[in-house]
Amino acid sequence: MERADHVLVVDDDAEIRKLLGEYLERNGFRVSLATDGAEMQRVLDRSRPDIVVLDLMLPGKSGLALCRDLRAESNLPVIMLTARGEEVDRIVGLEMGADDYLAKPFSPRELLARIRSILRRTRGLPAERGNGAQKVRFAGWTLDLTARQLVAPDGVVVTLSGAEFKLLSVFVEHPNRVLDRNQLMDLTVGRDGSPFDRSIDVQVSRLRLRLRDDAREPRIIKTVRNEGYVLAAAVERLG
Secondary structure, three states, X not given: OOOOOEEEEEOOOHHHHHHHHHHHHHOOXXXXXXXXXXXXXXXXXXXXXXXXXXXXXXXXXXXXXXXXXXXXXXXXXXXXXXXXXXXXXXXXXXXXXXXXEEEOOOOHHHHHHHHHHHHHHHHHOHHHXXXXXXXXXXXXXXXXXXXXXXXXXXXXXXXXXXXXXXXXXXXXXXXXXXXXXXXXXXXXXXXXXXXXXXHHHHHHHHHHHHOOOOXXXXXXXXXXXXXXXXXXXXXXXXX
16 A cells, blocks of 8 residues: 655644644645644654654744755755745745745645645656657766765765756756746746746755855856746766
8 A cells, every 4th residue: 555645734823734734644645734843843752754844933942943954854845834925934944944834724625735835846856758868968067866965076975955857857858958937936846937936046056055156157057137047058868
């Protein structure tokens, strides 16, 4: 029997926890619930969730700090819930390593769609590739599409969040081709962005940091003014 995906919901609102727990279970997920960072850690100590739904505003340690801690230790996908939906909250959440965000109030159906989308793209990308390449090399870097690891030219393994891995995978699939923000949103999260949505810009900035690419004069991921971004490097498929 196939194992049900495990979702950890961290929110101090008892009504929201109950609603999401029941809804996700009805849709085939195994669910753990936590009210704060301490309870979240107890769940993580005894099990390995497939994805975390993490509220921004929590008693004690904030959701942003918890997301940062998670990202420092693992690639566990994180969806951040923001109370106000303001751009600054979304940007800071993404900068801390969240894979996606959802502004309250939201419909459980929308959250379900986001969870499924993230799980599909974090698991299914290598299998979807027609050429069967498991590793690619560009500008001295090696991206292992099966292990989901990025290896620097000096051999150091660089940890990527799920969103960063997906974005880099899209760039290596389309080298030397300008991709605008809407294309990148569609290819990475399966939805269009609003004209004011800066999430792709934030993810590109984070990816440049991972690649040690100078933001002022990037050599690997370049900005094409008024058009988008381009991976300005040859990509070698290693099989």
